[in-house]
Amino acid sequence: MRKIILASASPRRRELLEQIGAVFEVCPSNAEEIMTSSVPREVVQELSRCKGNEVFERTSGDVLVIGADTVVAFQDSILGKPADAAMARDMLLRLQGNTHQVYTGVTLLLRQGGTVTQKSFYEKTEVVFYPMTGEEIDAYVRTGEPMDKAGAYGIQGKSAVFVEKIDGDYSNVVGLPLARLYQELKQMGIDIKEWHS
Numbered sequence: 001m002r003k004i005i006l007a008s009a010s011p012r013r014r015e016l017l018e019q020i021g022a023v024f025e026v027c028p029s030n031a032e033e034i035m036t037s038s039v040p041r042e043v044v045q046e047l048s049r050c051k052g053n054e055v056f057e058r059t060s061g062d063v064l065v066i067g068a069d070t071v072v073a074f075q076d077s078i079l080g081k082p083a084d085a086a087m088a089r090d091m092l093l094r095l096q097g098n099t100h101q102v103y104t105g106v107t108l109l110l111r112q113g114g115t116v117t118q119k120s121f122y123e124k125t126e127v128v129f130y131p132m133t134g135e136e137i138d139a140y141v142r143t144g145e146p147m148d149k150a151g152a153y154g155i156q157g158k159s160a161v162f163v164e165k166i167d168g169d170y171s172n173v174v175g176l177p178l179a180r181l182y183q184e185l186k187q188m189g190i191d192i193k194e195w196h197s
């Protein structure tokens with residue numbers, strides 16, 4: 001039996017993977033997220049590897065494990081999930097009226113007929129925010145939407161009204177770069193719709 005496991009607790013990642021017709025199980029990672037770099041493209045790949053590896057080690061047989069991590073990069077800072085409302089406000093204050101980058105790193109771990117292959121990649125999407133008033137920021141933070149999201153916003157939610165434009169893959173901002181994922185799997189000879197739990 002071959003199966004695909006999404007090593008993520010993120011409901012957005014699950015929805016995105018469902019969108020492309022994959023049949024898969026969800027197994028959130030308990031990995032300690034250890035970062036040795038402060039370069040966004042390296043951070044997201046490293047963290048996606050931590051998450052994917054921890055789940056992969058708990059499996060046996062033919063399996064494809066997908067781990068992912070998303071951060072927002074603004075000037076020299078990396079913004080993860082805000083710890084509280086004050087931090088969310090502070091992040092949005094920096095992002096409003098400016099351009100930032102969203103990085104999602106993905107690690108694919110494949111065991112097929114006893115052979116293990118591993119691959120990591122990342123996608124970058126540039127996002128431009130309209131200016132936001134202090135009142136708009138406070139109201140958005142009060143919705144609670146920023147709290148479990150990198151950079152304190154969800155482009156797929158109420159913050160859509162503040163997004164002037166994006167350059168790159170939209171699904172990458174939400175948490176999983178679908179087109180790149182499909183292309184990488186294709187290169188590995190995997191048709192995601194042929195794999196079943």
Ligand SMILES: Cc1cn([C@H]2C[C@H](O)[C@@H](COP(=O)(O)OP(=O)(O)OP(=O)(O)O)O2)c(=O)[nH]c1=O
Nearest residue numbers: 008009010069070149150153154155173174175
């Ligand atoms: C920028 C942005 C991020 N996000 C989300 C995607 C991710 O779920 C989250 C970033 O946190 P992550 O640490 O990448 O993921 P997670 O903790 O939610 O899930 P797991 O580690 O189990 O895979 O921010 C949005 O939903 N919309 C957005 O516009």
